[in-house]
Amino acid sequence: MVATSVAESSARYAPRDRARHFTCEGLGQTFTGERGAVTALTDVALAVDVNEFLCIVGPSGCGKSTLLRIIADLQAPTTGAVRFEGEHAAHRGRNGLVVQEHGTFPWMSAVDNVAFGLKLAGVPVTERRARATAYLERVGLAAFAQHYPHELSVGMRQRLGIGRAMVGQAPLLLMDEPFGALDAQTRRHMQNELLGIWAADRRTVVFVTHDIDEAVLLGDRVVVMSGRPGRVLADIPVPLARPRDFRRDAAEARGIIEDVWRLLEPSSAVEP
C-alpha cells in the first residue's frame, strides 16, 4: 500500500489501537445432558485487540454463540479461560450485550431501556436521562424516546439495543446475530448504521453471525469456525478500507467471501 493512502485514511479515521483487549486460551465447552455429553467448543484460541471489529462466522450449531456467552461471562467454560488485559479486567462481565430483537425490555420506554445500565450503576436520574437521550439521538431514535419497544419496528428495536449497549461506555460490545431477524434490505441498512455509530464511537466489537457477507463487510477480521465441535478454522484479516462502502468494495470483498465459503463447505457437509 502506498504511504500517502495510509496517511490519508489515518487522518480521517483514528488508526486501530494495537493494544490487546482480551485473549481466549484453550476454550472448551462440553454440555452434559440426558443423552450424553455434547462438545460445543474445543480448543478455541483467540486474541482480540482494543477497538477491533471482530466477526465470528460459522455454520449453525458451531458454538459461536457459546463462545460469545463465555466471553460475556454468562457461562463458565469447561476448559481454558478468557484473560482480559490490564484495566479491561475490571469490566469483566459488564459488556454491552446486543442480542436478537427480543433483547430490549418491553416494559420500559426507549429512553429507559437505554438508561437501564446507568440506572443500575446509580447514575442520578437527570444525568442518565440526558446521556440516554444523547445515545437515542445517535441511533436515530430521538423522536421515539417515550415509545415502548412494541411500538417500534424490528429495525428500530435493534438500534435501541445497540444504543443501550453503548451508552454505558462499556469498552467491549458483544453482538449475537443482532440482525438475524431482519429482512435483507433492513439488514443492509442496519449494517451501515452500525458501522457509522462505531466509527464515531470506537469500541472493541465481537460480532457473531452466520452471514458470511455480513462478517466480511463489517469486520476487521473474520474468525471462521467449524461445525460441531466448534473450533477455529481460520482467522482472516479483511483489508478493506474504512469507511466501508458495500458497493465500492463488492469486488474486493467477493474474493474474501469466496475464501470463507470454501473453508466452510466441507465442515457444513458433515453437519448432521
Add this chain to the structure above:
Amino acid sequence: MSSAPAEIRPTTAPAAVPVRWSLRFLGVWLAILLALELFVQSEGHASLFLPAPSAIAMSLWKMIADGSLAMNLSATMSRIALGLLCGAGLGVMLGLAMGTSKRLRRVIDPLVAAIHPIPRLAFFPLLIVLLGVGETSKLAAVSLGAFFPMLLNTVAGVRGMNPVHLEVARNYGADRRQMFLHVLLPGSMPLMLTGLRLSANVAFHSTIGVEMVGSRNGMGAMLWLSWQTFRIDHLYAILVVIAAIGIGLATLIRWVAHRSAPWMSDRAAAA
C-alpha cells in the same frame, strides 16, 4: 443459533366481553326493558315471576331509601376487597418465592396440585368448624378462592420470563435486588395481572356464595332472604346490584392493569 425465543404472552381463556358505555349498549338495554315493561303491563297485572322493570326499580329505590342496600353492599364490597387483598397478596408473595426457588416449588407443587381442584365453597363448612361462624371463616373462604389463581399465574409469570432479558440484565450488572425489582417483577407483570383478574372474579363469586350459605348481611344474604320470603321483585333488584358489582370490579381491574403495565396493549391488559 436457533430462532429467537417467542415473546412471552399470557395464555388465558378469552376475556369476558367488557362493558363499554356506548350508545349501543344503552340502546339495547333500554329497548329490552321497554319491551318487558310493555309486555308485563299489557297482561293487565304484574306477573309474579316476571315483575315489570318499573316494579324492580321501585323496590331497588326502597332498598336505597331505607339504607338496607348501602349496609349490605358495603358488607359485600369489604369482604371482596379484604379477601382479594389477603388471598391475592399471599398468592403473589408465595408465587414470587416459588417462581425463583426450585426447592420451594418442589415442596409446595404437590400441595397445590391436590388442593387447587377442590371447589372453594366446599371448604366453607370446614372453615366454620375451624374458625367459627364469624367474619374470620368468611374471609378465609374468600381469600382461599382468590389465592390460587394469583399463585399459579405468578409462578407461571416468573417461570415464563424471557431468559434473554435476565441475561441482558445480568450483563449490565444487575444485582439480585435490581434483578427482582427492574426485571423479574415487570417481566412477570402480564401474567400476574391475569392472575389478579381471575382472583378478583373468584373472590366476588365466593363472597356471594358464602353470604348465601352463612351470613346475615351482604348481597348474597339479601338474595337468599328474598327467595325465602318470596319477594321476587327484590330478587331481581338484588341481581341487578350484583351485576353492577361485577361490572364495577372488572372495570377497576382493567384500570389497575392499565396503570401497572402501560406497555401492554389494551387488549392484552383486558385479557
